[in-house]
Amino acid sequence: MRPSRNRAWGHPYLLGFIKDFSANLASEGYATLLIGDLAQPRGGPMLSGHRSHQLGLDADIWFRPSPPYQLTREQREEWSAETVVASVNAPWVNERFTAREARMIELAAKDRRIARIFVGAPIKKALCEGTPASDRGWLRKVRPWYGHVYHMHVRLECPVGSLACKDQDPPAFDDGCGEELTSWLKPPKPVKPAPPPKPAVKPKEIMLSELPTECLNVLAAPSRR
Numbered sequence: 001m002r003p004s005r006n007r008a009w010g011h012p013y014l015l016g017f018i019k020d021f022s023a024n025l026a027s028e029g030y031a032t033l034l035i036g037d038l039a040q041p042r043g044g045p046m047l048s049g050h051r052s053h054q055l056g057l058d059a060d061i062w063f064r065p066s067p068p069y070q071l072t073r074e075q076r077e078e079w080s081a082e083t084v085v086a087s088v089n090a091p092w093v094n095e096r097f098t099a100r101e102a103r104m105i106e107l108a109a110k111d112r113r114i115a116r117i118f119v120g121a122p123i124k125k126a127l128c129e130g131t132p133a134s135d136r137g138w139l140r141k142v143r144p145w146y147g148h149v150y151h152m153h154v155r156l157e158c159p160v161g162s163l164a165c166k167d168q169d170p171p172a173f174d175d176g177c178g179e180e181l182t183s184w185l186k187p188p189k190p191v192k193p194a195p196p197p198k199p200a201v202k203p204k205e206i207m208l209s210e211l212p213t214e215c216l217n218v219l220a221a222p223s224r225r
């Protein structure tokens, strides 16, 4: 979605995951996926929108189901994502959060390539409540974060053989349905809560000298469109 953003680029490992994931969902009879941002053509930091999405190992996957036909470029540009949460501060999912969206998150979390999934806290709450005691291991990978009520964010583990790629610390070993979730669901205080980790000022441009040396080779490579 949003082809004009030119953020539909990812590591082959990520593209492989997305294709498998979509096929698995379809094989269970569910509508397939609308894919939001991956990364820029050569990865790297963006001046707006994300702190992650730099390695080609992150994807925003919309909750809104794909229709059973190919969207035009115009539709991909203009269609809106739809929230699956009741309202900004209400800790409940709405009628758009169906068995499909719950299964989407479960399927992704059960994929060994996925390290973490970020969803809004009300979504995590719905999953905590709807998952049987016999099969809760996957909940560990699903963690609340600001926003993420229109899409889920998946982060892959480093592909085997990518020696320069460093995995983040693994998520905590519990299912995340206890105190951590409660802290996310507390009603907002009258004072402004701590800001999300987005810079309030215009982000400073990143200098070439601050990037790893491997990036310089990439930037010096001939352009290919």
Ligand SMILES: [Zn+2]
Pocket (backbone or CB within 6 Å): 050, 053, 058, 059, 060, 152, 153, 154
């Ligand atoms: Zn994201």
